Amino acid sequence: MKNNTPVIVGVADLPLENGKFAGGENVLQAQAKAALAALDDAGLKMSDVDGLLTSGVWGLNGPGILMPVTVGEYLGITPRYMDSTNIGGSVFEAQLGHASLAIQSGQCEVALIVYGSAQRSARARSFGGRPTDLNFQYDVPYGLANPVGTYALATMRYMHETGARPEDLAEVAVSARRWAQLNDAAFKRDDLTIEDVLNSPQICDPLRAADCCLVTDGAGAVIVTTSERAKDLKSQPIDVLGFGEAQASLLVSEMEDLCRLLPAEMSSRRAIEMAGVSLTDIDVMQLYDSFTITVLLTLEAIGVCKRGEAAQFVRNGRIAPGGAFPINTGGGGLSNMHPGMFGIFLIIEAVRQLRGECGSRQVDDARLALVHGTGGYLSSGATCILGRA
Amino acid sequence: MEYNKPIPVVDSDSEPFWASGLSGKLKLPHCSSCGKFHYYPRTLCPHCHLTDLSYKEVSGNGTIYSYTVQRRPAGNEFKDDVPYIVALIDLEEGPRMLSNIVGLAPEEVAIGQRVAVQFITVSDSISLPVFQVQK
Known part of the structure; x- marks a missing residue:
């Protein structure tokens, strides 16, 4: 297998209490905690992250706007690869593919995929209030x-x-x-x-x-790197095969x-x-x-x-x-x-x-x-x- | 009577469609290149991707492809309507439309029922096509 085979070396999710963030975290706090926990799981540091992939329905001026920039800023990192694909709940499987391609092609070496939502705490879930323009009309x-x-x-x-x-x-x-x-x-x-x-x-x-x-809060993070880099890390690497x-x-x-x-x-x-x-x-x-x-x-x-x-x-x-x-x-x-x-x-x-x-x-x-x-x-x-x- | 539910934000794709019901006719974009109707209205034909489009009248007759009975409203504006029927209608001319089945008890609706268009005028420029089961 080639040395730059993408592997998952860290995962984490944030504990919930009654479906809500135990510490009342907002979406940025929740993503930071999940990211730190996943990096810890891998034996990596935040400063090792040079690729950032995130998605969600929170943010400035509506869903998705400048999301990786906001998260990167909060985390105090300046990644050289970013992805804010926003295609619904399947996005993280897509982003795992994108991170793998970026790692294989050398665009980045340590990719952080991270997500957070405080929808239960914020009572943000509703059937109403959708726009009636464009195709939704x-x-x-x-x-x-x-x-x-x-x-x-x-x-x-x-x-x-x-x-x-x-x-x-x-x-x-x-x-x-x-x-x-x-x-x-x-x-x-x-x-x-x-x-x-x-x-x-x-x-x-x-x-x-x-x-x-269910309707709950939740935050999670996944760390992807090369199989070469993973050799020196403490966790058991999981190959991204396809x-x-x-x-x-x-x-x-x-x-x-x-x-x-x-x-x-x-x-x-x-x-x-x-x-x-x-x-x-x-x-x-x-x-x-x-x-x-x-x-x-x-x-x-x-x-x-x-x-x-x-x-x-x-x-x-x-x-x-x-x-x-x-x-x-x-x-x-x-x-x-x-x-x-x-x-x-x-x-x-x-x-x-x-x-x-x-x-x-x-x-x-x-x-x-x-x-x-x-x-x-x-x-x-x-x-x-x-x-x- | 004032109409309090969400109404379409009309654009130049949709203007002839929403207006067609004002005269009791259902009109859809038709492509003279491939000969197919489409819905929802676009600026290119989603079948052949050419732009030789004009609005033409369709029969307004179709069959129910699927339906659901909303036991919970899609927002407060629909609160007084529950339970109401939302259905996918396959028009005789091909396109499939999402709409409401009106004038029918929820327990009487079924896939495959023949339906015909009716209109609910909601403003000076918009008439919503809805469907009634043909007896």
Whole structure:
């Protein structure tokens, strides 16, 4: 392997209490603490960071404006590579690809990917107040509560075409909860049954509250460097073997086939091909679970099961602890935490699984992981293949 | 009656579309290069990427591709409407539109139902196309 192979050498997330930052941190404080913790995990210093990748929905003059500059300034660093891609919750899988390319080409040597959101503390989450100009003028006047509305439309069509039942969607939520019960840091850890999901409040038919991801705070950081540099570091390096990204559309009316997650198809094929592995080699998957339907569509798009068969695939605890196909081992966005853009926490959990740090939720001898993020309204996708050398 | 829900910010792409309903007709951009209609209105054809576009009237008839019943409102302005139906309508002419199904109880809506356009005038320049199930 070439010396400049990108490897993950540090990960960290900030502890929450009742879904909120334990210390009442704002988004900059939270990102600084997560970054320092990830650097400490790697055995690196802030002054080693020469690449900065960040994204979010906070900031000056609206989401995304000058975000890496703001974070870099706060951290007291002047990176020579920066990225502020803003494509929804999948962005961090995309940025792990971007960081890897930058490292391979020598644009930077130590890349920090960092994210923070205080949405639960700030009570910032609302269905209202969206703009009615540009493409949103054709959508917002009709009162579709996004993102849940788009996923509800997809779920309704999926059930119509495949015969999937509400119980099958509920299985995804129950599996996530069983994983969360093995994760001390997870927000929702009380027992959850299929009946509980089916009796949870209706939001957008056929989706109920328990089909939807949590609303929490959260901050996380990932450190990427070259395999050469990693030789002198204390942590076990995790190889970034493959990556891919793709987009479809923002408005649900633009999506030709609501049962086909095209971005995930495209990005996962690219990532798997680049890694030179086969899907059956993967030991553990972290698949963005913004809503229960997202998991079903992603399983089919990646090719784990055939179109229309995901509902059957997840039955009887297959994706739950002890099942044959472990996914979202930290409890996912449905039960662990979900600060708006969950993708970075998928990477963090995958790294911890590959290092064997997951205690009672550890997947035996996990050597190869697939991480897939879905962003926006089924809009964007990015996949990474990670491996333990 | 004053209209209190969010209304479109009209631009030169959308002006003929939002205005078409004022005369009871649904008009969409049509590409004379590839012969296809598109929605939402753009300055280039999203199918062939050429710009030979003009607005033409369509039937306003279609079928429900999918729907959801909003049990929670999309903001306070929709609070009095819940439960209401948001649906994707496949028009006979091809394009798919997001809109509301009106005049129907939420438990009666189904995928595949035939629908026809109606209009709700919200200002001097904007009439929102909505759909009603054909009996």
